[in-house]
Amino acid sequence: MQENAHPKVNGEDVSEFDAFEPEVESGPPTAMDRVRLARHPDRPYTLDFIERIFDDFFEMHGDRAFADDPAMVCGCARFRGRPVVVIGHQKGRSTRDRQHRNFGMPMPEGYRKALRVMQFAEKFGMPVITFIDTPGAYPGIDAEERGQAEAIAFNLREMAKLRVPVVCTVTGEGGSGGALAIGVGDVVQMLENAVYSVITPEGCAAILWKDSSQAPRAAEALRITAPELLALGIVDRVIPEPGDGAHNDFDEASRLLGDSIDEALAKVGAMRPEERVIARYEKFRRMGRYSE
Amino acid sequence: MAWFRRKKDSDVPTVQPEGERKTVRxxxxxxxxxxxxxxxxxxxxxxxxxxxxxxxxxxRVDARERLRQLFDDGEFVEFDTGISATDPLEFVDTRKYSDRLVDMKRKTGENDAVVVGVGNMGGSPVVIASMSLDFVGGSMGSVVGEKITRAIERAISDRIPVVIVSASGGARMQEGTLSLMQMAKISAALARLDEECIPYISILTDPTTGGVTASFAMLGDLNIAEPGALIGFAGPRVIEQTIRQKLPKGFQRSEFLLEHGMLDDVVERGRLREYVIRAFSLMQPAV
Known part of the structure; x- marks a missing residue:
């Protein structure tokens, strides 16, 4: 595990959210404003949502092979009376807790634990609810040695096969493959100020402009905000946040999120399992833009 | 569709004819x-x-040379030659993505970073998707995602084994989250291939990183790599900057992955064709 207190993604310090100031005083938030909101230190995290949306939650630990990964939280709960499994990235609040959670960046065993819990859900016919909030899967020597790429790839393939309903929500940072590895759902939704990207704006700017201070331009160019991704057909729904962001009102943010999960489950829960698997396939099959 | 053959002889050295000044280029x-x-x-x-x-x-070899090396007599029928990238995000960095694409097409003579075809290997049909590093770093955007997905779907409907030869820096930034979703799209197609028990061999070549490793390249029934290939999720530079240490020698090379249980074998290029033919001859679906 890393020792430094600042989360690093693609070598870029992504902790400058400590002082959030919108770029423009009025008008809709810019892409970079959304990035800062998504990384806001007071934003509700997976366990905050679980506490407010679910009953009887108990956590399931470990991948049964190597370790338990605190950056990925999994467990069983009741959602409005119905048994479900919940899976989500978890960031920490205090410096110590942030280190313990590795800034929400899972190791391969985090993804393998998530898959184990999904297969548990499959066995007992429980819907899978996931919350996505990670800068990315952890890029380190140990992660590579234990097959970070394989762990993510395997989840992508196996999630496509699940017969139970899968509802995924990007609640904060949707950081590339590390986000998608718990994001292959029948319904994929985003909170209003969440972002979902193939690379961090800082990482993209460092590669394309050779200058990570160009991150706001990269954030704009990458089209990573919820409304843009809705227009591109990558997400199905944008969930509004209370006031100027979910950090202001955890209860109301959770209520809105809970209601949207309820509606999504009602929709995909009504389908037969085989229909659901086909519909999920078709949903991702359509993604992409090209000419022919 | 046409049968493709090697057409470039321009690399062969030419000697000026007799009578003129004898120079060798x-x-x-x-x-x-x-x-x-x-x-x-x-x-x-x-x-x-x-x-x-x-x-x-x-x-490093390009997609087409790879296909010629693998197929019987180097012959194959190419699919989906007419798919090409648009610029759905109207992405501009130091240059417009749309201009970059025009240049890439002119420079490489290819439409995108993957060539897909069917041909015989040891007399039996195989679908192969082969990537080229020289088209936007072999990156995976919508076209790569679509062509590989179609190749897998075709293999399912015709019940033909699949080989994918990877060489890629990962997902293509210029198509943003659409590129990321290609990982899910291809993996979903591989889920169907898996359930149909149709064999798939993934061949990883230098370099295979990012979203390509974290999707189809690691999902073979057999994952094999050429010697010395760089294979990883995160690139070495990113890891060095994250942990602020020098990386050990041989880290993320094929032999390292073999040692850590991520590959079935490291296979020299000269033995690849024979390896695939032999493996597929043994991988028959259970009745």
Whole structure:
């Protein structure tokens, strides 16, 4: 595990959210404003949502092979009376807790634990609810040695096969493959100020402009905000946040999120399992833009 | 659809005819091996599948040359030649993505970073998707995602085994989250292939990183790699900057992955064709 207190993604310090100031005083938030909101230190995290949306939650630990990964939280709960499994990235609040959670960046065993819990859900016919909030899967020597790429790839393939309903929500940072590895759902939704990207704006700017201070331009160019991704057909729904962001009102943010999960489950829960698997396939099959 | 054959002879050195001043053009005649740094005849490299005859270093080869090396007599029928990238995000960095695409097409003569075809290997049909690093770094955008997905779907409907030869820096930034979703799209197609018990061999070549490794390249029934290939999720530079340490020698190379249980084997280029033919002959779906 890393020792430094600042989360690093693609070598870029992504902790400058400590002082959030919108770029423009009025008008809709810019892409970079959304990035800062998504990384806001007071934003509700997976366990905050679980506490407010679910009953009887108990956590399931470990991948049964190597370790338990605190950056990925999994467990069983009741959602409005119905048994479900919940899976989500978890960031920490205090410096110590942030280190313990590795800034929400899972190791391969985090993804393998998530898959184990999904297969548990499959066995007992429980819907899978996931919350996505990670800068990315952890890029380190140990992660590579234990097959970070394989762990993510395997989840992508196996999630496509699940017969139970899968509802995924990007609640904060949707950081590339590390986000998608718990994001292959029948319904994929985003909170209003969440972002979902193939690379961090800082990482993209460092590669394309050779200058990570160009991150706001990269954030704009990458089209990573919820409304843009809705227009591109990558997400199905944008969930509004209370006031100027979910950090202001955890209860109301959770209520809105809970209601949207309820509606999504009602929709995909009504389908037969085989229909659901086909519909999920078709949903991702359509993604992409090209000419022919 | 047409049968494709090797058409470029321009790399062969030419000697001026008799009577004129006798000069031999030497530019492009020699290559310096990046492995042992010795200069050698390019011809000798090519005759040896672009592997250094001295030290065994594997040079990078493009998608089409790879297909010629793998298929019987180098012959195959190419699919989906007409799919090409648009610029759905109207992405501009230091240049417009749309301009970059025009340049890439002119420079490489390809429409995108993957060539897909069907042909025979050892007399039996195989669908192969082969990536080229020289088209936007072999990156995976919508076109790569679509062509590989179609190749897998075709293999399912015709019940033909699949080989994917990876060479890629990962997902293509210029198509943003659409590129990321290609990982899910291809993996979903591989889920169907898996359930249909149709064999798939993933061949990882230098370099295979990012979203390509974290999706189809690691999902083979057999995952094999050429010697010395860089294979990983995060690139070495990103890891170094994250942990602020130098990386150990040989880290993220094929042999390292083999040692850590991520590959079935490391196979030299000269043995790849024979390996695939032999493996597929044993991988028959259970009745």
């Amino acid at each position: 030497t530019e492009g005649l020699f290559v310096k091996c990046p492995g042992c740094e010795r200069a050698a005849f390019k011809r000798d490299f090519e005759a040896n599948l672009n592997v250094c005859p001295e030290c065994g270093h594997h040079l």
